[in-house]
Amino acid sequence: MRHGLLRHGLIAAATAVLTLASPWAAGARADAAQVTVVSPGGAQRTLSLDALAGSEDVVGRAYALRSAAGESAQTLTGFSLAAILGAAGADPYGFSYLEVQRPAGGAVLLSRDQALDAGAFADGPPLVYATAAGTGFLRPSASAEDLNADDSFEAPQGISVVLRKGSRLQVRAKASTLRTKSGKPVEFSAVVERAGSGEQLTYSWYFDDGHSAASPEARHAFAKPGSYDVVLGVTSGGDDAGASAVVRIQVGAAPAGPDRKGGGRDETAGAPDHGSASGPPAEAGPAPIPAPAAEPATVPPTPAPQPERKDPPEPAPEPEGQRVAGRLVDATATNTPPAPKPAAARRGQLSDDNGGGGVPNAAWGILATLGLLGTGALAEAGGLARLWPRGRAA
DSSP states (O other), rough: HHHHHHHHHHHHHHHHHHHHHHTTTTGGGGHSSSSEETTTTOEEEEEEEETTTTOOOOOEEEEEEETEEEEEEEEEEEEHHHHHHHTOOOOOOOOOEEEOOOSSSSSEEHHHHHHOOOSSSSSSEEEEEEEEEEEEEOOOOOSSTTOOOGEEEEEEEEEEEEOSSSSOOOOEEEEEEEEEEEEEEEEEEEEEEEHHHEEOOEEEEEEESSSSSSEEEOOOOEEEEEEEEEEEEEETTTTTTOOOOOEEEEEEEOOOTOOOOOOOOOOOOSSSSSEESSSSSSSSSOOOOOOOOOOOOOOOOOOOOOOOOOOOOOOOOTTTTTTOOOOOOOOSSSSOOOOOOOOOOOOOOOOOSSSSSSSHHHHHHHHHHHHHHHHHHHHHHHHHHHHOOHHHOO
């Protein structure tokens, strides 16, 4: 009895361990409903849809599923790709397009505009949702002709969304032939890689002869011989653009000569190498007129030597700081220095201290002083005469 209980306990424990470890267990199904977002640099972030439950931004929306067998509708609730990328913290401007990996291989390619613009598809945005078997993905149909049934699938272990960066649209132009005749049509077709699934593209063909076309396939005939550079341009709804390499179509025989890519019937040196050739046919055109012989050049007479012209000597530099004013004179004029300008004569009359006429007061003072000195001298002479002995005077 004791051994039976122990054996049953061991079996139950082993069953519990296997149940928890099995990815197919009902308790582990929530882990399978997940999305892994891979950035252009390789970093990954995995989101659990159960952890995001309750924040779905698409609820009860009907989507059309179109295939070659017919059309059906499916009503779903889940998360748009824009919501998934936002929850993963992806930079909305850090990628050019993305790939949703299929579980059996391959991928659904969508442009950044298709992934982030809610109005890119009429039915609604691309959808990620949880299913009983794991994680589901649906790519909406862009039009009645857009078959999207193969782009809707379920992945038991979750799906991966890989963000890509760089030039997206890879465009090539194909031609049915590279050599043709005037008036014979050439078939052209476009090959575009990395276009979004169901993405609307605009095609522009340029045939280098003034004509163009706007379809994935075109049929065009060149009217005149020549060499024509055909280019295809492709633009997406999200304004992504791509262009093909040049496809050169040779119409008619190419002219002889090195480095001549043109065609046509005018093989003269001045004929155009690009586009429509013009001029009469070489076999029907008039013979070229030879150029007239060059006449000997006439040697002009040697001119007589002219006397050397001598410039007048430069004037001596003026003293520093002195400003010189005047005018230049003719070299033939006599270099005579100008006569000195006479000083202006003084004007007026003598006046006394009071402003009146006559002898100044200072002159009168000088005369009075001289008179006094003379009187003193006379008086002194008289005194000396008295001292002189009278007898001696006899």
